[in-house]
Amino acid sequence: xxxxxxxxxxxxxxxxxxxxxxxxxxxxxxxxxxxxxxxxxxxxxxxxxxxxxxxxxxxxxxxxxxxxxxxxxxxxxxxxxxxxxxxxxxxxxxxxxxxxx
Amino acid sequence: xxxxxxxxxxxxxxxxxxxxxxxxxxxxxxxxxxxxxxxxxxxxxxxxxxxxxxxxxxxxxxxxxxxxxxxxxxxxxxxxxxxxxxxxxxxxxxxxxxxxxxxxxxxxxxxxxxxxxxxxxxxxxxxxxxxxxxxxxxxxxxxxxxxxxxxxxxxxxxxxxxx
Amino acid sequence: xxxxxxxxxxxxxxxxxxxxxxxxxxxxxxxxxxxxxxxxxxxxxxxxxxxxxxxxxxxxxxxxxxxxxxxxxxxxxxxxxxxxxxxxxxxxxxxxxxxxxxxxxxxxxxxxxxxxxxxxxxxxxxxxxxxxxxxxxxxxxxxxxxxxxxxxxxxxxxxxxxxxxxxxxxxxxxxxxxxxxxxxxxxxxxxxxxxxxxxxxxxxxxxxxxxxxxxxxxxxxxxxxxxxxxxxxxxxxxxxxxxxxxxxxxxxxxxxxxxxxxxxxxxxxxxxxxxxxxxxxxxxxxxxxxxxxxxxxxxxxxxxxxxxxxxxxxxxxxxxxxxxxxxxxxxxxxxxxxxxxxxxxxxxxxxxxxxxxxxxxxxxxxxxxxxxxxxxxxxxxxxxxxxxxxxxxxxxxxxxxxxxxxxxxxxxxxxxxxxxxxxxxxxxxxxxxxxxxxxxxxxxxxxxxxxxxxxxxxxxxxxxxxxxxxxxxxxxxxxxxxxxxxxxxxxxxxxxxxxxxxxxxxxxxxxxxxxxxxxxxxxxxxxxxxxxxxxxxxxxxxxxxxxxxxxxxxxxxxxxxxxxxxxxxxxxxxxxxxxxxxxxxxxxxxxxxxxxxxxxxxxxx
Numbered sequence: 001x002x003x004x005x006x007x008x009x010x011x012x013x014x015x016x017x018x019x020x021x022x023x024x025x026x027x028x029x030x031x032x033x034x035x036x037x038x039x040x041x042x043x044x045x046x047x048x049x050x051x052x053x054x055x056x057x058x059x060x061x062x063x064x065x066x067x068x069x070x071x072x073x074x075x076x077x078x079x080x081x082x083x084x085x086x087x088x089x090x091x092x093x094x095x096x097x098x099x100x101x
Numbered sequence: 102x103x104x105x106x107x108x109x110x111x112x113x114x115x116x117x118x119x120x121x122x123x124x125x126x127x128x129x130x131x132x133x134x135x136x137x138x139x140x141x142x143x144x145x146x147x148x149x150x151x152x153x154x155x156x157x158x159x160x161x162x163x164x165x166x167x168x169x170x171x172x173x174x175x176x177x178x179x180x181x182x183x184x185x186x187x188x189x190x191x192x193x194x195x196x197x198x199x200x201x202x203x204x205x206x207x208x209x210x211x212x213x214x215x216x217x218x219x220x221x222x223x224x225x226x227x228x229x230x231x232x233x234x235x236x237x238x239x240x241x242x243x244x245x246x247x248x249x250x251x252x253x254x255x256x257x258x259x260x261x262x263x264x
Numbered sequence: 265x266x267x268x269x270x271x272x273x274x275x276x277x278x279x280x281x282x283x284x285x286x287x288x289x290x291x292x293x294x295x296x297x298x299x300x301x302x303x304x305x306x307x308x309x310x311x312x313x314x315x316x317x318x319x320x321x322x323x324x325x326x327x328x329x330x331x332x333x334x335x336x337x338x339x340x341x342x343x344x345x346x347x348x349x350x351x352x353x354x355x356x357x358x359x360x361x362x363x364x365x366x367x368x369x370x371x372x373x374x375x376x377x378x379x380x381x382x383x384x385x386x387x388x389x390x391x392x393x394x395x396x397x398x399x400x401x402x403x404x405x406x407x408x409x410x411x412x413x414x415x416x417x418x419x420x421x422x423x424x425x426x427x428x429x430x431x432x433x434x435x436x437x438x439x440x441x442x443x444x445x446x447x448x449x450x451x452x453x454x455x456x457x458x459x460x461x462x463x464x465x466x467x468x469x470x471x472x473x474x475x476x477x478x479x480x481x482x483x484x485x486x487x488x489x490x491x492x493x494x495x496x497x498x499x500x501x502x503x504x505x506x507x508x509x510x511x512x513x514x515x516x517x518x519x520x521x522x523x524x525x526x527x528x529x530x531x532x533x534x535x536x537x538x539x540x541x542x543x544x545x546x547x548x549x550x551x552x553x554x555x556x557x558x559x560x561x562x563x564x565x566x567x568x569x570x571x572x573x574x575x576x577x578x579x580x581x582x583x584x585x586x587x588x589x590x591x592x593x594x595x596x597x598x599x600x601x602x603x604x605x606x607x608x609x610x611x612x613x614x615x616x617x618x619x620x621x622x623x624x625x626x627x628x629x630x631x632x633x634x635x636x637x638x639x640x641x642x643x644x645x646x647x648x649x650x651x652x653x654x655x656x657x658x659x660x661x662x663x664x665x666x667x668x669x670x671x672x673x674x675x676x677x678x679x680x681x682x683x684x685x686x687x688x689x690x691x692x693x694x695x696x697x698x699x700x701x702x703x704x705x706x707x708x709x710x711x712x713x714x715x716x717x718x719x720x721x722x723x724x725x726x727x728x729x730x731x732x733x734x735x736x737x738x739x740x741x742x743x744x745x746x747x748x749x750x751x752x753x754x755x756x757x758x759x760x761x762x763x764x765x766x767x768x769x770x771x772x773x774x775x776x777x778x779x780x781x782x783x784x785x786x787x788x789x790x791x792x793x794x795x796x797x798x799x800x801x802x803x804x805x806x807x808x809x810x811x812x813x814x815x816x817x818x819x820x821x822x823x824x825x826x827x828x829x830x831x832x833x834x835x836x837x838x839x840x841x842x843x844x845x846x847x848x849x850x851x852x853x854x855x856x857x858x859x860x861x862x863x864x865x866x867x868x869x
Binding site: 004005008010011014015018019026028033034038048049055058063065067069070075076079083085 | 105113117120122129139146147151159166170191195196206207224228232237240247248250258261
């Protein structure tokens with residue numbers, strides 16, 4: 001049991017799951033973004049710790065790249081979110097259900 | 102050892118609080134706290150490079166961007182939230198699914214040989230830098246292109262429609 | 265070779281008018297229309313003058329012994345000449361009658377197609393080719409009754425005629441199938457030969473086939489029980505009524521029974537049925553004719569009644585008498601209808617007798633021709649053909665074993681009623697004061713056909729006179745050998761001259777009463793006016809259940825089964841489509857769900 005908790009993958013899994021849950025549950029666009037960022041954080045953390053564990057330096061590179069991608073994505077995403085709020089006057093993701101049915 | 106457990110506990114708690122916050126700003130701040138705890142965890146594991154990078158880039162740039170945008174949107178508190186009761190109603194299905202995913206991940210990690218392998222030393226910054234400039238220069242160029250594209254995209258999308 | 269030209273020429277005319285008729289000027293259409301039928305008549309007369317004996321001409325060998333072949337014997341030659349000759353004069357008349365109507369190409373085309381079909385019918389040597397002609401005349405009857413298609417009532421009448429005769433056609437088809445299965449042939453002569461060999465008189469098979477044929481004949485000839493269409497068919501143009509519903513199509517049933525006389529000879533039951541149908545129809549139709557207000561409807565019921573006489577003769581085995589009456593009836597009935605046509609043409613298609621009147625002075629042409637026809641119809645003794653043909657029938661009926669006294673008496677009663685209704689019609693239409701003005705004058709194109717028909721109505725009578733009176737027997741000689749012999753009583757109930765006298769007296773009394781009794785008549789609306797309730801009966805018994813069933817089955821079972829698949833798919837699609845809420849978070853849940861399913865599959869494998 002303790003070995004499971006000690007494993008870095010446990011933390012990564014937990015954080016990923018919480019992010020996933022948050023994404024499925026929350027309606028507010030900001031929290032949806034937050035959840036996505038949390039999931040990416042979890043995977044980046046897993047990369048770093050596992051690269052240390054397996055002595056493979058590519059994991060560290062991957063960590064950097066995930067960070068960069070998260071940043072880029074967040075930029076554009078937040079811009080889109082601002083347009084969304086301008087159009088629908090609220091940040092509720094349920095307002096974007098035109099593809100219903 | 103106990104410091105490790107504390108950092109694990111804190112980061113999980115912070116993330117949980119972040120996603121169950123009622124106001125966006127609170128959520129972001131909780132996430133920031135979670136990042137600090139995670140950086141603490143990483144440095145305990147010996148990846149000082151990872152910890153610092155997390156702090157500078159993630160907490161320092163990305164989260165700040167979030168904060169700025171939330172402030173820009175200037176939503177009154179009532180706009181930012183759905184009631185907890187509604188949350189609870191919709192929570193059950195996703196909770197089940199999430200638990201299944203979590204269970205599988207734990208199952209996978211516990212039965213795999215991952216835990217058995219222990220590396221000799223965590224990588225030093227010097228080793229990482231060498232690897233970056235020797236093998237990973239191409240990816241750096243790609244990252245810079247990506248960031249440029251994101252910059253242009255965000256600039257264009259974020260422009261207020263003048264029509 | 266000339267034999268084939270007889271139906272071919274009108275058919276070619278039909279095709280020509282069909283293709284280019286609409287673009288031709290009126291005189292060209294009329295000329296072509298008349299020319300086709302006239303050439304056919306000329307060919308028929310040439311064939312008659314060069315007739316050497318029974319022959320068959322095969323034009324196209326098809327299957328087995330069902331060929332496109334024409335069979336020329338006294339009966340078919342007789343019918344051919346009559347049909348083409350009468351049709352020619354009616355066509356000439358129609359040129360003037362239709363000179364202000366649109367669609368004359370359609371009219372003359374249909375008329376030519378009709379003549380062609382009728383000729384195929386009478387010349388056919390097998391039942392299948394006969395059926396071709398049979399259906400063809402039915403079609404043309406529909407086309408011509410509904411000629412003025414903008415009049416909805418005419419369209420309904422055309423449909424009614426077509427459907428009623430179609431019901432009769434089922435009888436013909438069943439008879440053909442029986443013949444094919446039981447006797448192995450549809451060729452008429454072979455059929456009759458085989459039947460005579462295989463079946464003895466009174467056999468069940470012969471009776472069934474003969475009764476089916478009788479049913480078909482009642483349909484086309486407007487006898488009981490399928491007679492309801494003929495009065496309504498008067499909504500077509502009057503030359504059409506003259507041609508189709510007086511002289512030719514309605515005689516197709518008589519021809520059919522006469523042609524298959526050998527079969528009826530094998531079945532006394534069927535022959536008695538023919539007799540019964542004839543007697544019943546002639547009386548009922550006569551009584552109904554007495555209660556009509558419309559001149560053409562009187563003539564329609566009169567046709568029904570006269571064909572009843574022909575059926576009476578057929579039922580009694582007096583086939584040549586039936587054919588003789590068919591010939592004379594064709595002429596004088598056509599004459600009557602064309603006279604009515606003159607009235608119609610000149611007085612705005614007004615046929616209601618109570619709105620006409622005094623036409624003796626206004627339209628003398630119509631009056632005199634109608635009078636000649638009427639006297640023939642009522643069998644005025646000695647000078648009219650109607651007298652001689654009706655006398656031939658009545659004596660044949662009385663003296664044959666298959667006929668009998670009751671049939672003879674119904675014939676006499678019918679003759680009396682005929683006189684009544686005919687002269688009622690004349691009194692109302694021609695005498696008295698004029699109520700409708702005459703706006704057109706008839707021309708020579710109308711007068712000449714009327715004159716020819718009137719002449720023949722008088723002269724043709726002298727082809728067959730009774731023994732005590734000149735004793736001419738051209739008709740009997742012509743048909744000698746074509747039909748089974750009449751079975752005569754060995755001792756006669758009454759001497760022949762007395763029956764002659766009785767019949768003459770009855771006719772003259774009828775005429776006299778008719779002239780006197782109806783001077784102050786008023787419009788009638790009784791059950792007889794409406795055809796003795798047959799229309800209502802059929803409406804209730806046949807039309808209502810059929811419409812009910814069709815409404816019930818409007819969505820047919822196979823359609824429903826096919827549609828149910830589509831409906832199931834639609835409802836499933838609608839049901840499953842609810843998954844697509846359009847919400848991002850729901851889609852994330854779905855992705856996670858599928859992820860869990862895949863992981864479970866991987867783990868549990």
